[in-house]
Amino acid sequence: MSTDDLGNSMIFPIGEKFESDHFTGTVWLKMLTPSDSACPIANVTFEPECRNNWHQHPGGQVLLVTAGRGYYQEWGKPARELHAGDIVTIGADVKHWHGAARDSRLVHLAIQVDPGKGPVTWLEPVSDEDYNKLK
């Protein structure tokens, strides 16, 4: 994948394409620290239109957006548009999704909080109907 359009904001390695039933579209993943460590950190690159399913983290999560444009949405609330420099603090068990805009990649660091509380619970996809309402 070319990352020319993201300039030198691609600070951390993009990793490999991540095959998962819990994503719609193409996503790239690089673990920056081990997934079984006390502070698992992933660098996640969503291609345009890519997003993850609704999901919940038992200990919460923090997203640090480093490049591109996309969205974060909590269940029952309007989507929040994301840009480089944005911080998203996700509470324990809060149902949410995140992903790219239709016309841009989104790159963020994803930090799992309190990983000892257990793994993510994956839920239903974000429907095309709901996603396509976003600008």
Place this chain on the structure above:
Amino acid sequence: MSTDDLGNSMIFPIGEKFESDHFTGTVWLKMLTPSDSACPIANVTFEPECRNNWHQHPGGQVLLVTAGRGYYQEWGKPARELHAGDIVTIGADVKHWHGAARDSRLVHLAIQVDPGKGPVTWLEPVSDEDYNKLK
């Protein structure tokens, strides 16, 4: 402070000058998440020649370098040179310091691991003699 020489790698806010007896030189700090949260994250910008004292974290720390050049050193080991994209995983109670090179700023995210284990323990400064041996 001008950040022109760091280009758009200054993704997160630089914050304010941080007055501390535990640093040599000038450092800027912005907490990206609250210091009393389950995952405290700071954006730290060291001006050239600035470094922190030797110190230890009871739960460990992860550094994600986003810009500039600097060093990380553990007690009894050679210093490791740091550049954008480098990851430093610091174990619990490991005595270490980090900071900028003499001719460059260093910008990193600092993530406190297992903050419930307690606050940092600050120790002695890195002497000019030891620091000036670094290239």
